Every structure is written in structure tokens, then in C-alpha cells.
Amino acid sequence: MALLEVHDLVKHFPVRGGLLNRVVGRVHAVNGVSFSVERGDILGIVGESGCGKSTLGKCVIRLIEPTGGSLTYDGEELFDLRHDELMPFRRKMQIIFQDPYSSLNPRLTVKALLKEVLAFHRIVPREDLDARIMELIAQVGLRPEAADKFPHEFSGGQRQRIGIARALALEPEFIIADEPVSALDVSIQAQVLNLMMDLKRDLGLTLLFISHDLKVIEHFCDCVVVMYLGFIVEELSCDELHERALHPYTKALLGANPVNDPDDARDLTVLQGDVPSPYDLPKGCPFASRCPVVEDRCREEMPPLEEKKDGQRVACFVVE
């Protein structure tokens, strides 16, 4: 059985307006998303800005309350639990944020930050606190002097390491990484990714890795879910991603990545048009307005997410 199973997750944000502050509309951030993550796997979620991938990640650990759907973690339904009943799962599921600058409280030193987390969940006995903190700091590749420093004394990459240390402090088995390297320089990205890879291997973690960069996903993940306008359009294994990709949007994303070869004169399919507004969803396929292979049927009917070949699910009428 999969460690995490998400069924039909929906998140709508109400839009209020007018004199009486009534709900005048809804932003459809996530529209019935289902996927599962096997223990020990890394599932990537990819999509462009505003496609609902971060909302999805935050719904999974209930930082944002989902509107509907269900989520089972290790066989237990999480969306029915009250916040105080979630506490055992808070230890098991942690999150790493995108912005290393706003994700650390500027008033707490690294030591104070980790101590608060460790002491709150009584992870280690009081007398072992300091030792455990130093161990965590070493684990994420920071120097021991870092313990007494404040966040503003670190670089972006180092801050991200502190964020990872905070997530690891609870000894979780499942970590959601919400664009953990998007805000970092390319050279630092590789360091942080390698660190996460090592930690994943050493600690046997399961990861939900959210990114807008297919290159990173391809390198890092086992499986990838491609999202567009709050829908999953394709789910496939990361091995030979270029060959396997079927959905026109996935292909467009892959084509948008530059290749280190001047002779590679690829036939670039640059997407035209804009993403439809999540405030006012189109009737048919969400990608129809920009799809290069669109058919009449696509504008009328929503293509279901179907398994096309071994484990690969695609939501498209056209491709086979």
C-alpha cells in the first residue's frame, strides 16, 4: 500500500466583494487531484506558476484547509482529523519552503530554533538536546559555529540548509519540499539537491518534491505529476522522460528547457496564449486554449486521466 494516497483533492479560495462582503466567486486552485506516493519514493510535482502545485503541497499537510477530497497517510484518513488530533502526523510529515529568507524567524538563532522544535515534541531527553542540535547542524552540512548565529548571518543556501535541519529535527518519514531550490543560485541548487538526496538515502525518507523546473525533477525524482491549472494532465516515471512524455503540455515543458548542444536545432513548440483564469475555468480541457494538437472535442469535454501504458496516466483525447 502506498504511504500517501490523495483522492480527488479540491481547494477553492472564495473571493469576497461588494458591500456585504459576500462570496462573489471562487478561485479554483486545485481541482480534483489524485495521486499516490510509495514509501521511499520521490514524487515530483511540476507545473508553471499559479498551477496550484504549492497549494496542493500545503493542503497535504493541512497548512491550507482543503475544500474537499480525502488523504490517507499510512492508511489513516487525515482530512477528517481536528488540528489537535493531527499532532502525531506533524512529527511524521514536514515541509521545506521555497524562500529561505522568509522561512526562518529572524529573532531566533539556529540553536534556539531547533531547540524549540525538539523540546516541543520531546524528541530527545533534555540533557541530550545540545548534542542532537549539533548533530542536526552537521547533518545538513553546516559548521558547528552556525549554532549561535542568526538567520541574517547566513547565505541563501545556508538558510535553506537550516530549513532542512528544522524539518529533520522531528525525524519525519515524509517531507514536502516546496520549490526548495528555486530561490537559489544554480551552483547552490546542486549542493542542496545533493544534500537532500543523501539525507533521503540515509534516513529513508519519502519526498514530495514540488518544482517548476523539469530538469531538476528529472534528475531528482522517481515519478512526476504534471499539473496545469489545478488539474493533473500527466503522471509518468522520470526514466527517459523525454521519450515517454505524451501530453502536449509535458512536451512543451520539456521543449522549453535549453539543451547544451549548439547543433541541436530542435523544433521548439513555443506555447501561445495565456493560461485561463482559475477564477473562471474553461468547460473542456484546461489546456485546449494553448494546445498545438487541439481538436473540437477538447473544447467541449474534459478528458479523463487514464492509464495509457505501464503506470503512465495522461489526460488527453488526442495522444495514444
Added chain:
Amino acid sequence: MMRRFFRSRGVRKLVRDRLAMVALGVISIYLALFFMMWCGFLVEKEETFERVGANTEVGFFEEPTIEQRLLYLEFYLDNLYSAADSRTPEASLAAIDLYGRLPTLTDPDAVIERIDPLWEVYDELVELYEDDAFSDDPESLPRLEELEAEAATLYTEPEGLMGRLALALGTDRQGRSIFLRALYSIKIAVQIGLVCALISVAIGTILGGAAAFFGGVVDHVIVWLYSTFSAIPYIVLLMVLAAMFLGSAFEGTLVPVYTAFCMTFWIAPCRVIRGEVMKLRELEYVQAATAVGFGRGRILLKHIIPNTTHLMFINFSLLFIGAIKAEVILSFLNLGVKNEPSWGVMIKQATQEVISGFFWQIGAATVFMFVLVLAFNVLSDALQDAFDPKHV
């Protein structure tokens, strides 16, 4: 905690700002004086109502005119003479105490015997002055000086530093020391500033923080409350609140002033802190704290409110001087400090003196207040620069 505070970037930046350090020095002097008076040193409240000399004596660097010198002489001679000439001469003489300056002679007959010839000289000099012949006679000025020296021997030397300084800035129309009154007003001003600023910032932080963090009904109620309060012209509200206490048990104390200020001053910090908390609660470190499982109270108190301290500092220093300035306005309108000297009370009383060209009282009160207010303005600017995390 303290060690970390003093090592922080903000403090280091503040220490480098030379103007801010001067301002901090000035404020420390005021605070030191405040604490000394609060503990009962320097000046007591009763002493600010004592007569220390003749009426409207001028201060240290202004040369009194011949007319003023004659008036002072008349006071010092008459003060002793009428006491010695009264029905209970011993008791009256013993009661004379010009802030430590006592009569040198205690026997009434001796006093009269001593002063009688002085009166004669005095009368001649007054006659000369009234005939505009004072400057014609080269003898008259030395005679006046001799008479002043004689009159001075009738009183003992003032005691202590305060005794010598009592006449430094002259006296008001009731012969009370302007210096002592202005000095004692520091206590009143700092007391009002501290109490009002502390309470207002505390109320503002709690309400603003709660409004932004909990949102919904709490937010609506608090926003409605401060919108309503700020819609009322502030000085009118102050007057109404101060007037409400007339006739109550608190009349004559500082409680009406505290109440009026705290009810109007909490709005500014509340608004600012609400905005800041609204921003902070969306930040990822707050989400991270939620993901760890911390309760909402812990997140608000440990992760959000500490990050608004720079705003509390700035608002405190703004409200501190705001209260001091507002006290002057209220006292000027007779709604402020009662039964105690304050800069506002002094300025109000000085309005009548200013008409007759006597500026010592209004000058002293204004300068004492100006220095403190300026120092606080400079410091709050520097605090803003040093502690606002957005400044680099």
C-alpha cells in the same frame, strides 16, 4: 537574552549614530533626575510652592533694572520688618524661610532697630528714582549697592546646591522658584510620558496583534473601535475625558490625564502593529511553526509579536513625547495637571507675566520641554533606522 540584544545589529548601528548617542545622554539625564525626584531627592512637591524671593525676580544673566532692584529691596526689608512689627513678632520672624535663607537676627527689637535706618536710605533712593534724578547723582548707585549688601546680611546664606540654584532662573509672580518648578515638572512629564506610552503601546500591541492574527469578528470589532475613536477630533476627546473626571475622587490627581491619553493614544500603535502582524502571519516561518504543530498562542507570542518590537520601540518614543506635549495643551486649558507644577501649568501662568515683559517662566518651561522632546525625536528617528529590519 540581554547579551544577544546588545550584540544585535540594531544596537551596534544605534551606537555608531553619534547624534543618537547625544540624545540618549540627554534622555538619561532627564531620567536620572526623574528617578531622583521620584525617590524624594532634589525637590519635593511642597517646595515648588514655597516663596524663595521677591516676585518676578529675573534669572542669572539678566541685569535687573534700578526699579526692579528697589522692588526686591522693599520685599527683603519689608518681609523682616513687618514680621518683627506684627502682633506675634517672635513667631512671625521664626516663620520666615526663603528656601533655606533665614533671618540672621531673631530678636524683634534688634531687627527693627537695624532696619529703621535702612528704610530711610531706601526712601531717599526711591524719591530720587521717582524724580528721574537717580542717574544724575553719582552717589546714588554706590548707595544702592551698599543698601543691598546691608539687606543681604539680614538673611543667612542659602544652603546646598538647590538653595543656590533656587534663584538661578528667577521667580514667578508669587515669588516661587522657576528653576525648582521647571525641575520638578520633569518628574510629572516623565511620569505621564512613561505611564501613557507604556499602557498605550501595550493596549495597541495586544489589540492590533489579536485583530490581525485571529481575524474575523475580532478584527472587525477592533478595527471598528479604532476607526470610531480616530474619527473623533483628538483634542475634543481629550477635553471630554478630562472633564468627565471633574468632581470625581480622581480630580486633582494625574488619573484623568492618564485615562484621556491612553484612550486616544493606543490607536496609532494598534494600527501599525495590526498591519505588521497581518504581513508576518503569512510568512513561511509562521507556516513552518504551524507545520511543527505549535499552538496559535505560542506562534503569536513567540514568533510574531517579537518581530514587531521595532515598531513598539518607535511608537513608545513617539507617544512618550506626544503625551508630554499633549499634557501642556490640557494644562493650558485647565483640564490637565492640578495641584502640581508642570510645564503646561507654568506656561499657562506665564501668559500674564509675558504681557509685562517677563519671559523667565515661559522660557524655562519651554526650554526644559524642548530639549527633552528634541532628544526623543532624534532618538526615535535613530531607533527606526537601527531596528527596522527592512533598513540595511
